[in-house]
Each structure stands twice: as structure tokens, then as C-alpha cells.
Amino acid sequence: MESILKIESVEKYYGSRSSLTKAINNISFEAYKGEFVAIMGASGSGKTTLLNCISTIDRVTSCHIFVVGEDITKLKGNNLNKFRREELGFIFQDFNLLDTLTAYENIALALSIQNVSASEIARRVDKVAKELDIKDALKKYPYQMSGGQKQRVASARAIITNPKLVLADEPTGALDSKSAKMLLERFDYLNKELEATILMVTHDAFTASYATRVIFIKDGKIFNELHRGDDSRKEFFDKIIDVVTLLGGDLNDAL
Numbered sequence: 001m002e003s004i005l006k007i008e009s010v011e012k013y014y015g016s017r018s019s020l021t022k023a024i025n026n027i028s029f030e031a032y033k034g035e036f037v038a039i040m041g042a043s044g045s046g047k048t049t050l051l052n053c054i055s056t057i058d059r060v061t062s063c064h065i066f067v068v069g070e071d072i073t074k075l076k077g078n079n080l081n082k083f084r085r086e087e088l089g090f091i092f093q094d095f096n097l098l099d100t101l102t103a104y105e106n107i108a109l110a111l112s113i114q115n116v117s118a119s120e121i122a123r124r125v126d127k128v129a130k131e132l133d134i135k136d137a138l139k140k141y142p143y144q145m146s147g148g149q150k151q152r153v154a155s156a157r158a159i160i161t162n163p164k165l166v167l168a169d170e171p172t173g174a175l176d177s178k179s180a181k182m183l184l185e186r187f188d189y190l191n192k193e194l195e196a197t198i199l200m201v202t203h204d205a206f207t208a209s210y211a212t213r214v215i216f217i218k219d220g221k222i223f224n225e226l227h228r229g230d231d232s233r234k235e236f237f238d239k240i241i242d243v244v245t246l247l248g249g250d251l252n253d254a255l
Helices: 047-054 077-087 103-113 118-131 147-159 177-193 233-247
Strands: 003-016 019-032 036-040 062-067 088-091 165-169 198-201 213-218 221-227
Touching: 003 047, 019 047, 019 221, 036 047, 036 177, 047 062, 047 165, 047 198, 077 088, 088 147, 103 118, 103 147, 118 147, 118 177, 147 165, 147 177, 177 198, 213 233, 221 233
Parallel strands: 036 198, 036 213, 088 165, 165 198
Antiparallel strands: 003 019, 003 062, 213 221
């Protein structure tokens, strides 16, 4: 299998020598093409810090992160910007759509920056809008959309450039249960039908149960790992809850 993401003994510290916090403490794992990996952990466990390091928003203190063989910990300046633009897709909890642009324009923006022709942009936006069931929202501005539509538009924007890796930070956190389920079913479609490689941070066991693998982080270290295999989503959910219990977390925070 093609390795999309490889994390080698990564560490991230904050503070000074007298007051040092290890947000990430010697974490290593790989994600392969077509995988849907969820990262779970309580607040302060290091999961968001890890995502920030992978997304190049933050820098690791030591060791390396590779995306499709490229050591992203060494990238700087224009090379770093080019990498973010072409290889990564981002889906945020608060959508991060531009209020002055329509859904179509928000989705098309990344392609416009890459100087893609207008006809090719129209073709690709139409295709992704069908896949995410948002064709009826393309002419709307963010204030005219539901939370579910905004998140699916944000997802379309993330995958329109065919990135090697899609990074999702609590993508269902601002959605009601119906919208969350609809979005997760679209994630499932993107992963299975389009072979999108997705790395998603979540505290929610229901959300994580849509993934093919779940990595649990506690105190900056990998605590456990589950592979879905042939389990139904319900069976996988139950296994996730069992690990959450072992983590010592409040189940109300995981449901």
C-alpha cells in the first residue's frame, strides 16, 4: 500500500526548561492511501497539536513528518505554501468560508489560485457538488446556508484540488445530529468511492465509528489503536466506547 502520511517519533514541547509541557511525546504511525483514520483523545491529550503539526500550522520540536515521501518538517517559505495548496485539504469545525463569496466561489477559489481554466473549474465544481449533494447551494452565500450545507461546501473546497491528504478538525462539532450523519456519510463516500485519504480529529465516538481505523491518544502518547476490519459500524462503535472507558474519560464527552 502507498504510504500517504508517515510520522516518525515526533515530539512537540511548549514552555521553558523550568516549565516544560510535552504536548506530543514520541508518536509514530502511518496512514495509507484510501484510509480513513480518526484520532481520539480527551481535551489536552495532544490530538489537535498533532493535527496542527501535520497541517504545518505548527512546527514539531523534533523528528519528522512525511507526506507522500516529502519531509514537511523541512519545508519553508514558498515551498511550504505550495505544499499546503497542492497536497493538503482542510476541513475546520467552524467552516472558515468567506462570507462575501457564494458556495461556488468558495469551492472554486483554490483552483483559481492555481490558474485552472474557468471551464475546468466549472466541470470540477459541478462534479464535487453532485458528490456532496450541494448543487442547490452553489449560488448561496454562507449566511443563506444551513450548518450542514456549510460543512459540505467546506468539504468540497477541501477536496476540489485532489489533495493527497484531507485533514478534518472536529468536522461535526458545530452540526446537529442529522447534519452530522449526512456529512459523515459523504466522508464515507469520499473515502470508499474516491479513495480520499482522510485524517480526522474528533472527541466523538459516533463520528469516529465511520473511520476505518481509530488511534487513541493520552497524555501526548498513543494509548491504543483499533481497526474496523469487517465489523459493522455499530460493532466498531461499541469497541470505541470500550477504549474510551479505559482511557478514563467521561462517556458523555464521547457520545
